[in-house]
Amino acid sequence: MKAKQETPLLFRKHRAEEWIGRIYTTFCVALLIVIIVSIVYFVASKGIATFAINGVSLSEFLFGQTWQPDSNKFGALPFIFGSFVTSLLAAVIASPLSVCAALFMTEITPNWGKKILQPVVELLAGIPSVVYGFIGLSVLVPFLRDIFPGQGLGVAAGSVVLSIMILPTITSIATDALSSLPRNLKEASYGLGATRWQTIAGVVLPTVLPSVLTGVVLGMARAFGEALAVQMVIGNAPHIPRSLFESASTLTSVITLNMSNTVMGSVQNNALWSMALILLLMTFVFVLIVRLLERRARI
Amino acid sequence: MSAKVKDRIATGVIIFFSALIIAVLVGMLAYILVRGISHIDWHFLTSEPETIKAGGGIGPALFNSIYLLVLTLIITIPLGIGAGIYMAEYAKEGRITASIRLIVEVLSSFPSIVVGLFGLLVLVNTFQFGFSVLSGALVLTIFNMPLMVRVTEQAFRSVPIEQKEAGLAMGLSHWKIITSILFPVALPAIITGTILAAGRIFGEAAALLFTAGMTTPKLDFTDWNPTSLHSPINPLRPAETLSVHIWKVNSEGLSPDAAQIAAGASAVLVIMVLLFNLLARWVGRLLYRKFTSIK
Numbered sequence: 001m002k003a004k005q006e007t008p009l010l011f012r013k014h015r016a017e018e019w020i021g022r023i024y025t026t027f028c029v030a031l032l033i034v035i036i037v038s039i040v041y042f043v044a045s046k047g048i049a050t051f052a053i054n055g056v057s058l059s060e061f062l063f064g065q066t067w068q069p070d071s072n073k074f075g076a077l078p079f080i081f082g083s084f085v086t087s088l089l090a091a092v093i094a095s096p097l098s099v100c101a102a103l104f105m106t107e108i109t110p111n112w113g114k115k116i117l118q119p120v121v122e123l124l125a126g127i128p129s130v131v132y133g134f135i136g137l138s139v140l141v142p143f144l145r146d147i148f149p150g151q152g153l154g155v156a157a158g159s160v161v162l163s164i165m166i167l168p169t170i171t172s173i174a175t176d177a178l179s180s181l182p183r184n185l186k187e188a189s190y191g192l193g194a195t196r197w198q199t200i201a202g203v204v205l206p207t208v209l210p211s212v213l214t215g216v217v218l219g220m221a222r223a224f225g226e227a228l229a230v231q232m233v234i235g236n237a238p239h240i241p242r243s244l245f246e247s248a249s250t251l252t253s254v255i256t257l258n259m260s261n262t263v264m265g266s267v268q269n270n271a272l273w274s275m276a277l278i279l280l281l282m283t284f285v286f287v288l289i290v291r292l293l294e295r296r297a298r299i
Numbered sequence: 300m301s302a303k304v305k306d307r308i309a310t311g312v313i314i315f316f317s318a319l320i321i322a323v324l325v326g327m328l329a330y331i332l333v334r335g336i337s338h339i340d341w342h343f344l345t346s347e348p349e350t351i352k353a354g355g356g357i358g359p360a361l362f363n364s365i366y367l368l369v370l371t372l373i374i375t376i377p378l379g380i381g382a383g384i385y386m387a388e389y390a391k392e393g394r395i396t397a398s399i400r401l402i403v404e405v406l407s408s409f410p411s412i413v414v415g416l417f418g419l420l421v422l423v424n425t426f427q428f429g430f431s432v433l434s435g436a437l438v439l440t441i442f443n444m445p446l447m448v449r450v451t452e453q454a455f456r457s458v459p460i461e462q463k464e465a466g467l468a469m470g471l472s473h474w475k476i477i478t479s480i481l482f483p484v485a486l487p488a489i490i491t492g493t494i495l496a497a498g499r500i501f502g503e504a505a506a507l508l509f510t511a512g513m514t515t516p517k518l519d520f521t522d523w524n525p526t527s528l529h530s531p532i533n534p535l536r537p538a539e540t541l542s543v544h545i546w547k548v549n550s551e552g553l554s555p556d557a558a559q560i561a562a563g564a565s566a567v568l569v570i571m572v573l574l575f576n577l578l579a580r581w582v583g584r585l586l587y588r589k590f591t592s593i594k
Contacts, residue, residue: 014472021474025389028381029399032448035441036402039409039417046420100316108313117317120324126495126572127327128502130545131565135327137549138558164323195306218408225410227505228546252412252505259416259509264424279410287405 040280047277050074050270061274067238067254069268076251076275078240083250085241086155086230087223090162095216098167099205102174102212107200125168133232136161141233150245153235158250161229166219173215177208177297210297214290221286225279227252251275328569335566338559344567347517348544349554357564359515362531363432363538364571367511368501370436370534371443376493378440379447386448387455388477407445414441415506423510430537435511439500446499450492454485487586491579498575502568504542512537513547541568 050056056074064075101121105114136157145152181204189199205212235247236257255272262269346356386403390396418438428434458481466476514537519529528536539547541564548554548561 014475017472017474021384021477022389025381025385028378029385031378032382032399032402032406032444035444036406038421039414039441042417042420043413097316097320100313101320103313104317108310113317116321120321123328123573123576124320124324126498126502126576128504128542128568128572130502130504130542130549131331131569134545134549134561134565135330138562139330167320195302197306197309198302200309221408225408225412227410227412232546232549252410255412255416256505256508259419260513273416276413276416279413283405283408283410283413287401287408290404291401 043273043276043280046270046273047280048274050267050274054267054270056267056271061271065240069271072267074267074271076271076278078238079249079251079254079275080278081240082155082234082248083224083252085248086158086162086234086250087220089155089159089244090166090223091216091220093159093163094167094170094219095212097163098170098215098219099174099212101167101171102178103200103204105175106178107196107204121168121171124164125172129165129226129229130232132161132165133229136229136233144245148245150243151235151247152245153233154243154245154247155234155241156244158230158234158248159244161233162223162226165226165229166223169219169222170212170215173218174208174212177211177215178204181207210293214293214297217286217289217293221283221290224282224286225252227256231256251279331562331566331569334559334562335564335569338563339566343563348560355554355556355560357541357544357560357567359518360539360541360544360564361567362518363511363515364501364540364542366531367432367435367439367507367538367540368497370432371439371500372493372497374436374440375443375447379444380451380489382444383448383451384455384477387452388473388481403445403448406441407449409441411442411503411506414438415509417441418506419509429535430510430512430514431535432511432538433534435507435538435540436534438506438510439503442503442506443496443500446496447493450496451485451489454488454492455481457488458484487583490586491583494575494579494582498572498579501571501575502542504540504546507540507543508546511540511543513539513543515539 050061051058061074061076062080063077064073065077066073066075067078101117105117140157140160141152143152144150144154144157148156185203185207186199189203194202230250231253234250234253236249236253237247238249238254241248255275258268259272262272343356344361345358347358348360349355386396386399390399415438418434418441422428422434422437423430428437462480462484463476466480471480516528516536518531519527520531522530523532524530525533527533530536545561545564545568548557548564554560
C-alpha cells in the first residue's frame with residue numbers, strides 16, 4: 001500500500017471526504033426509517049378505516065364467522081383461524097425434523113453430515129415459494145385426495161407445504177446454536193459415562209432450547225406471512241374447517257385472491273387492508289417474542 | 300430399556316429424519332426437472348404466452364424477471380451497502396443504533412404481501428407509477444435492503460482490525476479507509492451475499508402481483524425507445540415475472556397445457572436459482588483466492 005504524501009497535510013480535503021461519507025451512509029439508514037414508518041402509517045390508516053369510517057365493529061371483524069361482503073358481513077375469524085392453524089401445524093411438523101437435522105450435522109457426523117445436509121438446507125431455502133405451491137398442487141394434493149377423505153386441498157396440504165418452507169429457517173438457527181455450544185459441557189457429560197443420547201437430551205437440548213425456540217418463532221412468522229404457496233393448496237373456502245382435510249383460507253390467501261377484484265376505498269377493500277394490518281401487527285409480535293427469547297438465550 | 304438401546308434408537312431416529320429431508324429435496328428437484336425439462340426448448344423460452352390455446356411460452360416473463368432483477372440490484376446495492384457501512388463503521392452502540400437494528404429486523408420479516416400492498420397504495424396509486432417494472436423494483440428494494448445491510452455489516456466487521464489501524468497510522472480519513480482499505484477486503488463477502496439475495500428476489504412473487512402487475516404488453520425487441528409501451532426496456536410498463544406467471548397459470552390457467560407450462564416454468568426458475576447458488580460459491584471462492592494471493 002502506497003501512502004499518499006499529501007493526504008495527512010490536507011486537512012480540509014479530509015473533512016470534506018469525511019462529510020461525504022457520513023452524509024451518504026446516514027441518508028441510506030434514514031431511508032430505512034422512512035420506509036418502515038410509511039409502511040406502518042399507510043397500512044394502518046387503510047386498515048383502521050374499516051372500523052373508523054365504514055363502521056364495521058371490531059368485534060364482528062375479529063370474531064364474526066360469516067364473510068359475505070355482499071350482505072355486509074365482515075367476519076374474518078375463519079381467515080385468522082386458518083392462518084394460525086396452518087402456521088402452528090407447520091411449526092409442529094418442521095421443528096422435530098429441523099432439530100434432528102441440526103443434531104445430525106453437529107453431534108452425529110460433524111464432517112460429512114455437514115457437507116451433505118448444509119447444501120440441502122440452503123437449497124430448500126432458495127426454492128421460490130410458487131415452486132413449492134406448484135409441487136404441493138401437483139404431488140401432495142392428489143396424494144392426500146387418494147388417501148384421506150375430501151378434495152386433498154386443505155389445511156393439511158397447506159401445513160405440509162409450509163413446513164418444508166420453514167424447515168431451513170429453524171435448521172440453520174438450531175445448527176448455529178448447537179455448534180456454538182462450549183465443548184466442555186458435552187465433555188463433562190461424556191466423562192460421567194453418559195451415552196450420546198443422554199448427553200443430547202439432558203445437556204445439549206436444554207441449553208440450546210431458547211435458540212431453537214427463536215428459530216421456531218421465526219419459522220412461524222414466515223409461515224404466517226407466506227401467501228402464494230398456501231393459496232394454491234389450501235382450497236380457499238371462507239369458513240372454519242372442521243377437519244384437517246377440509247378446504248380453508250388464510251389472511252394472506254384472501255388478500256391475494258380478492259385485492260384486485262375490489263374497488264379501492266370500498267368497505268370490502270378496506271376489510272382486506274384490515275387483514276393486512278393484522279399481518280403487520282403479528283410480525284411485530286413475532287419479532288418481540290424473538291427478542292425476548294434471544295435475551296433468554298444470552299444468559 | 301438400557302441407556303445404550305435408547306441411544307441407538309435416538310441415533311436411528313435422527314439419521315432417519317435427516318435422510319428424509321435429503322429425500323424430500325432430491326425428490327422435489329427430480330420431480331421438477333424430470334417433468335419440466337422435457338418441456339423446455341427454444342420455442343418455450345422465447346415465445347409469447349397463450350391464454351386459451353396450448354403451446355404458450357414464457358419469453359416475456361423470463362425477460363421481465365431478469366430486467367426487474369437488474370433494475371432492483373441497481374437501486375439496492377448502493378443504498379444497502381451505504382446503510383451497512385453506517386451500521387458497521389459509524390453507528391455508536393446506543394439507543395438509536397439499537398432501534399435501527401430493530402428496524403432492519405422487522406423490515407426483513409414483514410410478509411411480502413404486506414409490502415406488496417404498500418407498493419400498490421403508495422407507488423402504483425399515489426405516485427402514479429402504475430403497474431410497472433419500476434414499482435416492482437422499488438418494492439423489491441424494500442425486501443433486499445435489509446439483506447444487503449446485514450451482509451455488508453458482517454463483511455466489514457470481519458475485516459481484521461490491523462488493516463484499519465494501518466490506515467489510521469498513515470493518517471487517512473475514516474471515509475478513505477472505508478472506501479480504499481476496508482471495502483476491497485469486504486467485497487468478496489458482499490458479492491457472494493448479493494448473488495444469494497438476487498436468487499431470492501428472482502423467485503419473489505407475492506409482492507409483485509400488486510406492483511409489477513400480472514400482464515405484459517406485447518413486447519417488440521426491436522424497439523429500444525424507453526418511453527414506448529412495447530419497448531422491453533420501458534420501466535413504466537407492466538411486467539409479469541416468471542414466478543407470477545407460474546402462480547397465474549396454476550390458479551387461473553385456461554390453456555389445456557397449463558400443467559406442463561407450470562412445470563416447465565418451475566424448472567426454469569429452479570435452474571436459475573441453482574445457478575445463482577453455484578455462481579455465489581464460485582465467485583466467492585475466486586475472489587477469495589485472488590484476494591489472498593496478493594499477499
